[in-house]
Amino acid sequence: MxxxxxxxxxxxxxxxxxxxxxxxxxxxxxxxxxxxxxxxxxxxxxxxxxxxxxxxxxxxxxxRERYSGDVFISTLADESSIQSTGMIQSTLESLPIVQDFTVRYKSGATIEANYRERRDFSALPNSVGVNIVGIDPEREESVTGLSESLVEGQMLESDESGYILLGSTFIRRYSNFSDLFEPLDEVYPGDRVKVSVTGKGLTFSSDLSGDSTASSNTQEFIVKGIVKSKVDEVSLAAFVTESDYRRLTGDTSLNAQEIAIKKADGYEDQYVKQVLVSYGFSNLAKIQTAAEAIPKFxxxxxxxxxxxxxxxxxxxxxxxxxxxxxxxxxxxxxxxxxxxxxxxxxxxxxxxxxxxxxxxxxxxxxxxxxxxxxxxxxxxxxxxxxxxxxxxxxxxxxxxxxxxxxxxxxxxxxxxxxxxxxxxxxxxxxxxxxxxxx
Amino acid sequence: MAIISVKNLIKTYGNGEVETKVLRGLNLEINSGEFVAIMGKSGAGKSTLLYQISLLDRPTDGQVIVDGVDILALDEDERTDFRLKHLGYIFQDYALVPELNAIENVIIPLLMEGISEDEAKKRGTESLKELGLDGKANNRPNQLSGGEQQRVSIARAIVQNPQILFADEPTANLDSMSSAAVIESLKRLHEKGQTIVMVTHEEEYTVDCDKVIYLIDGQVAEERIKQKPLK
Incomplete structure (x- = not known):
């Protein structure tokens, strides 16, 4: 051997x-x-x-970067909004592991464009169904950098009213889905669109000139910018300020549909989630890390x-x-x-x-x-x-x-x-x- | 005392219809310390004989005893080990490894024997010096003349003090001066008691041999003991 x-x-x-x-x-x-x-x-x-x-x-x-953040809070399966959103917000404000967060209010809506030039009222209006999202522009910018997705126009500002950002998928010149649905024809920043919300809160209608009409839940907005992203949740949405959202939907509840959280440096997503779960928030909303928020398929x-x-x-x-x-x-x-x-x-x-x-x-x-x-x-x-x-x-x-x-x-x-x-x-x-x- | 004993050695190449019998029942004995030359015309079987008794090839039949060991009973690994420990080789075309320099070519068998690199280098340097190659230790084969390469080959063959040194036409590729130097080196080794078996074509280089074995058609035609003229 x-x-x-x-x-x-x-x-x-x-x-x-x-x-x-x-x-x-x-x-x-x-x-x-x-x-x-x-x-x-x-x-x-x-x-x-x-x-x-x-x-x-x-x-x-x-x-993660443009939509969900590092940790994503959404509604429970049998709920339409995140319960006690205000309490969750207050807690998030106080946690050092959270760098920033943005709260989103969402609702289904219809956007109609080119209605002023519409001559033939027997033809279908130039409209599309969208998710209208109410945001605090500064916080959204801080968490997801929404302005970086702008391809035309400018970002919303917190203290203004009557402006809207449109997802590019709804605009014909950007849309790859025009064979699936009729997108809005040429809409540019500065153009006006009508946004109608159904099935929520108040029933009133107004345009920017202040003229009230008889139709319910409809407001006129000026397109401030067009956002284009490979994240569908961004390019398939229309963003307005939170106050405009409330005026449009008549929703007086403070409960939101989504909260995207950007964690502070040095913490794991899972750790931030566990901290939120330890506060009992998982009984109020679905809490997921960015990885978990990705569909399984x-x-x-x-x-x-x-x-x-x-x-x-x-x-x-x-x-x-x-x-x-x-x-x-x-x-x-x-x-x-x-x-x-x-x-x-x-x-x-x-x-x-x-x-x-x-x-x-x-x-x-x-x-x-x-x-x-x-x-x-x-x-x-x-x-x-x-x-x-x-x-x-x-x-x-x-x-x-x-x-x-x-x-x-x-x-x-x-x-x-x-x-x-x-x-x-x-x-x-x-x-x-x-x-x-x- | 016979260090090599060959009885009824047969070597056949090929098989069936194209069988060529090169060695035909050859017998010979070589004693320890002898300088033996094997001579013969081309095809007489002299190189084949050398290969059989030096364990580079396996005989077809017969008996070969080298240093008391029946070499036909050894397996391939044992034969390699036997060659390392008991035999030294000088090939016609020097057979140095081109990537190794002179000293590395010389010491490689020593390293294989488990001798430390420092000790091996010391012994290798001495061997090279003995053959007049001091100062050439770091030269690679392509930086040496044919004669120098053959002397490196001799240094490699003798560095581990083998019992028997086999030389297959060591001067075949050399000019007369280099040939004389190589033969002189072999002569000196023989004087120190080294057993040498050399295949050669050159009658003049057999002058100092103790024995010349002349082969014809794979058999020993004649053995000439020192000073005895050939028929």
Whole structure:
């Protein structure tokens, strides 16, 4: 046993020397070629699945940044509003773990445009059904940066009245859904629209000139801006100030439909949620972290994309393993004479195999290191700063360290085997045949 | 005392219809400390004989006893180990590993034997010095002349003090000056008691040999003991 261990130890010493010399003094271009293959394989394993996952992750991230915040409070399933919204607000104001929050009041509404130019009253009005959202513009801006989604016009201000921000999906020139519903024709900032709310509170109607009409729950607003986002909740909504919302809907209740919370730095989403649950708020509303607020089917799609990415990367891995095998086999084959001579002078087959395995280890380590530098030093930050413009999300590159490390391990073992097998094949050949290359 | 004993050695290449019998029931004995030359025309079987008795190849039949060990009974790993511990080789084309420098080529068998790198380098340097290659230790094979490469090869072969040194046409690729230097090196080793078995075409290099074995068609045609002229 000890003899075998000693023999392996000396084989390791000789194998290491041979590997070191073959790498440092061998053909530079072959080394570069193999390292290049390893780098590309690493990238294909990490980047393809990373982009596929990032396609949805970008959407999730946008949802967090533009809509749900880090923790999202919404109505319980059997309720129409968050109970005791005022108490929850007061508590949130006092919690140091909360940086800011925004309260939203929501209701279904109809928006009609171009009614002043309407000549044919037998034709359908140019109107769409929307979610009308009452917000405190400053707090909304602080939590979700709503103004960053403006593509035309300006942001609402807290102390003004009679203005509305329209989601771009409802405007024909921005809408991708004009085959599904009739969007509003050319509406620009400064144009007037009528907003009608049904089934809520008061029944009155007025326009900006103050003329009262007989119709119920309808008000005229001036379009102040148009917001466009890949977050549907933003581009499929119309925003007004909270006071306008109350006037429009006649809703005198202080209970809101949504509260989006931005946590203070240094706290986990889950921790903030637990604190809110500990106050008993889960009896009043549904409390979810941003991740939990994502519909399950989207999370399932994300997992599917991850598997798909791994499968595609797997094909790359197989191709790469075969390439490595061929390159190392040819490399070993051209050195067959020297392998025979080494065996001839008494160098063990194990030492020669170790030399080739160590070379493979070197190639996979350097290739993966370069790949990791490209991923984390270049691709992740660059794509984060300039997301890929997919139709339904701004795709980012997701390369979490643990899955990346797992992929590296797969690549490592495949490469080591691809390096070992050709060496084994050559070493097993008759010593004299190797020396005489016959 | 015979360090190599060969009885009824047969080596056949190929199989079936294209079988070629290279060694045909060859017998010989080589004593410890002898400098033996194996000669013969091309195809006589001299290199094949060397490969069989030096454990680089397996005989088809017969018996080969080297240093008291029946080498046909050894498996591949044992043969490799035996070569490392008991035998040294000088090949016709030097057979140095191109990525290793002179000293590394010389010490690699020592490292395989488990000798420390420092000790191996010390012994390797001495071997190189003995062969007039001090100052060339860090040169790679492509930075050495043919003669120098062959002397590095000799240094590698003798560095672990093998019982038997096998040389397969060591001067075949060398000019006359380098050849003379290599033969001189072998002569000096023989004077120190080294057993040497050398295959050569050159009659002139057998002058200092204790024994010259002349092969014809895979059999020993004649053995010439020192100073005894060939027929």
């Amino acid at each position: 000890f003899r075998k261990f000693k023999k392996f130890q000396t084989s390791l010493v000789v194998g290491t020397l041979l590997a070191k010399r073959q790498i440092t003094r061998g053909n530079f271009w072959i080394n570069l070629l193999i390292i290049g293959i390893m780098t590309l394989t690493f990238l294909s394993l990490v980047v393809i699945s990373g982009i596929l996952v990032g396609l949805l992750e970008g959407s999730f991230q946008a949802n 989207l999370d399932d799609i994300k997992q599917t994309f991850s598997i798909l990415g791994t499968a595609i990367g797997g094909i790359g891995l197989v191709v790469s393993a075969i390439t490595i095998f061929i390159v190392i086999y040819i490399n070993a084959l051209t050195r067959r004479k020297f392998i025979g001579i080494l065996k001839g002078i008494g160098i063990s087959g194990t030492a020669i195999e170790i030399a080739y395995v160590l070379q493979s280890v070197f190639y996979v380590l350097i290739g993966s290191l370069i790949g990791a530098l490209i991923v984390y030093g270049l691709l992740v930050p660059v794509i984060a700063a300039n997301p890929i413009d997919f139709p339904f999300s701004d795709g980012i590159l997701v390369a979490d360290p643990l899955p990346t490390f797992n992929r590296f391990l797969i690549l490592f073992f495949v490469t080591v085997i691809a390096g070992y097998l050709p060496a084994r094949l050559i070493v097993k050949k008759n010593t004299l045949d190797s020396i005489l290359q016959r």
